[in-house]
Amino acid sequence: MMRPKVLVSSVDNDQYYIGIMSGTSADGIDLALVQFKADSHHLVASYFQAYNKTTQNLITSLYTPGNNEIDRMGELDKLLAEEFSSAISALLIQQNLSSDNIKAIGNHGQTIRHRPTSNSPFTLQVGCNQTLACLTGIRVIGKFRDKDIALGGQGAPLVPAFHKALFSTSKNNVCAVNIGGISNITFLPKDKRQKICGFDTGPGNALLDDWYRKHHEKCPHGIDLDGKWGRTGKVNTQLLTNMLDDPYFALPTPKSTGREYFHLDWLKTINLIEDVSPQDIQATLLALTCKTIANDLDKLCFNSEVILCGGGANNPELVKQLKVLLPEHCITTAENKGVENDSLEAVVFAWLAFAFDHNLKGNLPEVTGASHATTLGCEYQP
Numbered sequence: 358m359m360r361p362k363v364l365v366s367s368v369d370n371d372q373y374y375i376g377i378m379s380g381t382s383a384d385g386i387d388l389a390l391v392q393f394k395a396d397s398h399h400l401v402a403s404y405f406q407a408y409n410k411t412t413q414n415l416i417t418s419l420y421t422p423g424n425n426e427i428d429r430m431g432e433l434d435k436l437l438a439e440e441f442s443s444a445i446s447a448l449l450i451q452q453n454l455s456s457d458n459i460k461a462i463g464n465h466g467q468t469i470r471h472r473p474t475s476n477s478p479f480t481l482q483v484g485c486n487q488t489l490a491c492l493t494g495i496r497v498i499g500k501f502r503d504k505d506i507a508l509g510g511q512g513a514p515l516v517p518a519f520h521k522a523l524f525s526t527s528k529n530n531v532c533a534v535n536i537g538g539i540s541n542i543t544f545l546p547k548d549k550r551q552k553i554c555g556f557d558t559g560p561g562n563a564l565l566d567d568w569y570r571k572h573h574e575k576c577p578h579g580i581d582l583d584g585k586w587g588r589t590g591k592v593n594t595q596l597l598t599n600m601l602d603d604p605y606f607a608l609p610t611p612k613s614t615g616r617e618y619f620h621l622d623w624l625k626t627i628n629l630i631e632d633v634s635p636q637d638i639q640a641t642l643l644a645l646t647c648k649t650i651a652n653d654l655d656k657l658c659f660n661s662e663v664i665l666c667g668g669g670a671n672n673p674e675l676v677k678q679l680k681v682l683l684p685e686h687c688i689t690t691a692e693n694k695g696v697e698n699d700s701l702e703a704v705v706f707a708w709l710a711f712a713f714d715h716n717l718k719g720n721l722p723e724v725t726g727a728s729h730a731t732t733l734g735c736e737y738q739p
Contacts (some may be wrong), residue, residue, distance in 0.1 A: 373401070373459050375448070375495075376707030377441055379467040379484065381538025381616045382562055382668065383408065383416040384579065386444045389703035390452060393711045402452050403700035406444040412436065413579075417567075419469040419483075420616040430469065430483060437467055438488035445493055456494040463710030463734075464489060464499040465702075471615035473511040480512045490737040497737040498710040504734075505720045510727030513613035517543035517555035517724045519705045523696060530661035532654055532686070536669025537702070538563035538616055540650055543724070544657045554657065555724035556610040559603075559649040560619040562668050564642045567621050572635050584643060584674030590636030592644045599628045600645050606652075611726035643675060651682035659685060666691040666701050709733060 376389040385407035392399040408416070415433050419426065441464065449455060466482030473480065486499035502512035520533040520543040531545040540561035544554040562580070569581040581587055603623075605614060629638070646669070654663065663686045669675050670690045680688050691698040712719045712732060719733035 373454070374461055374463060374707040374710050375445060375459055376463045376465075376703040376705065376710065377445075377484075378465050378703040378706055379437065379441075380702065381468060382566055382580075383413050383467070383538075383616075384566075386441060387700060387703040388444055388448050389700040389707050390448060391704055391707040391711075393708070398704070398708065398711075400697050400700060400704060402448065403697060403703065404444060404448040404451065405699070406440070406447065408440070412440065416467055416469065417616070420620055421622060430481075433467075433469075434483040434485045435488055437484035438486075438492065441484055441489050442492035445495075459495045461496045461498050461710045461714060462489065462493065463501075463706035463708070463713075464497050465501065465706045466499060468615055470617050471513065471613065472617075473506060473513070473613055478506050478512075480506055486735070486737040490739040494739045496739065498713045498734040499737065500735045501706070501709050501719065501733045504731055505725050505727045508727040508729065508731065510720065510722065510725035511611050511613040512725065513615075514541040514543075514555055514557060514724065515709070515720065515733070516541065516702065516705050517553065518719060518721050519708055520555075521545060521553060521721070522708075524664055524694065529687075530658045531664065532657060532661045533664045533666060533691075534650055534654070535702070536561040536646070536650070536665065536667040536675070538566070539614060539619070540646060540667075540669065541613075542650070542653055542657070544661075546658070552723045553721060554610060555721065556653075557613045557615075558653045559606060559614065559645070560642070561646055562672075563616050563619055564621075564624070565639065565646065568624075568635070568639055568642055571621065580668075581639065584672050586636060587639040587643045588674055590634060590638070590640035592640050593630065593633050593637050596627070596630050596633060596638070596641050597644050597648065599630075600641070601648065603627075606649055611724060613725075643678065647675060647678040647682055651679060654683060654686065661686050663688045664691055664694055665689070666696075666698055668699075670698055 378387045388404040390401040466484035470481040480502045486497045490497040506512040525545045533543040540558045713734040718730040
């Protein structure tokens with residue numbers, strides 16, 4: 358499956374960077390080929406390579422503790438590097454380029470565990486950077502989250518620094534809402550005396566996708582396209598209240614979370630109430646995503662321009678519910694702002710590789726809680 362978006366036909370060789378994003382939804386690999394100049398960037402092309410069921414299951418099985426984790430993690434680390442390399446080869450062929458044309462790859466990897474508040478905080482992404490560099494013959498910049506955590510931060514979210522470059526304005530308060538497996542908000546106040554704020558609100562598509570797959574194992578899409586199945590159910594208000602009682606939603610910022618917290622076993626900790634149909638639970642999970650986003654947006658400001666990004670922006674039922682919950686806010690999408698939505702996070706990691714090469718700060722301490730801003734990432738030579 359391919360989503361090519363060719364926007365320019367030629368650029369100088371030393372301006373090409375490739376960003377890789379494999380998100381918490383574990384649906385596949387998003388690539389972005391990006392041209393950078395000193396003060397601007399251009400998406401040249403994007404490419405998507407879906408995971409097969411076996412790889413997807415290997416990833417999601419590591420979201421929670423289980424047997425033989427170290428061996429499974431080590432094997433997945435190398436497997437994903439091979440899959441990333443395969444996708445990059447396909448992108449280069451698509452664009453009639455070679456590895457010599459690429460300055461560097463920015464590799465986020467696949468997050469399998471994120472524990473920023475443990476006694477010894479850590480975050481863990483797999484998709485071996487060194488293997489990827491050797492397979493592609495291209496320098497790789499990876500491990501972007503580790504230094505922020507070493508400096509006392511959450512290591513997440515990292516997208517707000519790029520949101521700031523894309524969407525900041527003096528005319529309106531702007532809230533960029535990225536709805537991937539997990540949802541996060543970047544608040545960009547029009548009053549520059551106010552601090553930028555960013556954090557994970559909670560589940561985005563993660564629980565919706567997991568619950569749908571549980572009841573539609575043979576569905577080729579693996580997601581509730583356009584929220585159609587969820588629309589056949591009704592929100593159970595008591596169940597929604599039970600979900601909203603989870604302590605994560607009341608935590609102060611900075612805060613971040615992931616699939617190792619919000620997964621199907623999390624649902625087992627909730628009082629699911631008897632005789633709630635699977636469709637009603639799906640409808641309630643969608644309401645949970647929308648309600649947690651809306652609650653946090655209203656706490657940040659009374660009205661703003663809300664820019665929806667990520668897979669959730671493609672779900673019309675989700676967008677509809679947010680508009681109902683946020684009547685004082687103007688809701689639009691990244692696409693309407695001239696930004697290719699499906700590739701946005703991959704572009705971020707191309708930008709972080711560019712930032713590494715040019716000694717630019719890649720984190721926002723006011724967002725992550727790190728002691729200071731810093732260049733992020735480590736370099737791996739082929």
